Each structure stands twice: as structure tokens, then as C-alpha cells.
Amino acid sequence: MRFAALCLLLFPAFFASAQPVKTIISLSPHTTEMAYAAGLGDKLIAASDYSDYPEAAKSLERVANYRGIKMERIVALQPDLILAWEGGNPTREMTRLEQLGFKVFYSNPKSLEDIAATLEQLGQFANTPEQAQHNAQDFRQRLDKLRLAHKEKQPVSYFYQLSTSPIITVAGDNWPSQVFSLCGGQNIFANSTVAYPQVSQEQVIIRQPEVIFGTSHAAADPSVWNNWREQLPAVEKQHIFTVTSDWLNRPTPRTIKAAEEVCQYLDQVRESDL
Structure with a gap:
């Protein structure tokens, strides 16, 4: 209040x-x-x-x-x-x-x-x-509840694929970075000077994300990344997840569903690394 x-x-x-x-x-x-x-x-x-x-x-x-x-x-x-x-x-x-x-x-x-x-x-x-x-x-x-549950958990590096062709992601505190940060996600393109930068597969590989996220509107298609299985931890360990786009990309009450979904996936990754 x-x-x-x-x-x-x-x-x-x-x-x-x-x-x-x-x-x-x-x-x-x-x-x-x-x-x-x-x-x-x-x-x-x-x-x-x-x-x-x-x-x-x-x-x-x-x-x-x-x-x-x-x-x-x-x-x-x-x-x-x-x-x-x-x-x-x-x-x-x-x-x-x-x-x-x-x-x-x-x-x-x-x-x-x-x-x-x-x-x-x-x-x-x-x-x-x-x-x-x-x-x-x-x-x-x-x-x-989510913040309390994840405030001390191990950070997990991720790549969020906002679109497929071209490959666009999000940087800094631009939406929806806040959702991933809540769950302990670390954006591999956080320091980009562009809010929504266009990136290449090679740039993603260099940064070695543990997780790749896509949405139902712009899915992170595993086939796009399969050729890089040996170079990308996220592909090798099958840590490629699809999040509901309207939950994630629209800042509304349903965003909390996206946060719960992302937190669940990141917890799954942490458990698999134990």
C-alpha cells in the first residue's frame, strides 16, 4: 500500500x-x-x-x-x-x-x-x-515468492532469441530482460549498446550460453543450432526452451506466468549440472 x-x-x-x-x-x-x-x-x-x-x-x-x-x-x-x-x-x-x-x-x-x-x-x-x-x-x-526463491541461486547464462531471420535479441534492462534477471539469468548480450541488437550465430557461440530461449512466435528452433552442438553448451545439453510470447513480451499481469516458466527452466538447468 x-x-x-x-x-x-x-x-x-x-x-x-x-x-x-x-x-x-x-x-x-x-x-x-x-x-x-x-x-x-x-x-x-x-x-x-x-x-x-x-x-x-x-x-x-x-x-x-x-x-x-x-x-x-x-x-x-x-x-x-x-x-x-x-x-x-x-x-x-x-x-x-x-x-x-x-x-x-x-x-x-x-x-x-x-x-x-x-x-x-x-x-x-x-x-x-x-x-x-x-x-x-x-x-x-x-x-x-519468485524473488525470494531465486535470490541466492547460481546465475545461469542465457541467450534470448527474439526473432529468427534476422536473429535479434535484447540487451541491458530493456523488456523483457527483467523476467530473466528475476530468476538468476545472465544475458550474454547485456552490454550491447543497442537495445535490441541483431546478432550472428558466431557471436552467440563466442559467448557460450548455457540456455537458449525462444518464444511461441519466434521459436528457438533446435535445428538452427544443431550444427553447433559441440560448440554450444545449450545445444549439447538440450537446454533450448520455448516461452509463451504474449506472457513474456507484453508487460501485463500474465508476465508473472512467464517469470514462473523461465524460473522453472533455469532451475531445471541448475539441477542437471549437479
């Missing part, structure tokens, strides 16, 4: 006027999912492409995609609140919507804790905040 109170203090102007709203538009899949988790699902009237969770989101009108947003349609719908992905939705169009008087809530969680905090912030717009508070509390409890 103290953490939630601090969040409200950090955003006094926005949340001082926060009150239940009647209509909401979401401009990214993760903000759509967050809205439902915060008890705002019945207020959503439109969303972005790929807003596919929960099931009810699939029937919403589409007003945004990777190319941009449908300004005229959004203006015509006159939503009370717009949920946007900070850094993901086009800045020029978002600024224009604000100039037209639309209230915009920006979401871009940088840490796992930010997911729970964002839920509570969104709950300010619900008729009652109980659902948001409950889901935020559940998320924090499961997160604390």
Missing part, C-alpha cells in the same frame, strides 16, 4: 482528477490487457490490432496498428480516456489528441513492479478499484 501511495504522489496532477469514465480506447495490446485486469473491460469501445486477450478483446473495433492510429475515427468516437503505449504509439498523433482535449494515460512499465503499480493507477478510472487492487496484490505476492 505504501508503494501505491508513492505512485500517486508522483503523479498528482493526473490522478487528482482521476474518476470513473464511461468510454475507453486502447492503442496497444498490452494496455488493452491491462484495462481488463483493472476492471475497465466493459468501458473499452475500441483497441489496437493484436489486442487478443482476454477473449472479449477480440470483438473490439480496431483503431490502431503498427503503421499508426486512425485519428479521425478516434476523434469521432470521443472516448473519455485513451490508453497509449509510451514510446510505441506515434508521438505526433498522441500530442495532437492531447491538444484536442483527450485525456491520455501512458503506459510503459520498466520493471516488474511497474505492472502492479500501473494496475492500481488504472483502477482509479474504474467504478470500483477492488479488481485492480486484487490483481496488483496477487502479482506482487507471486513476484515476491
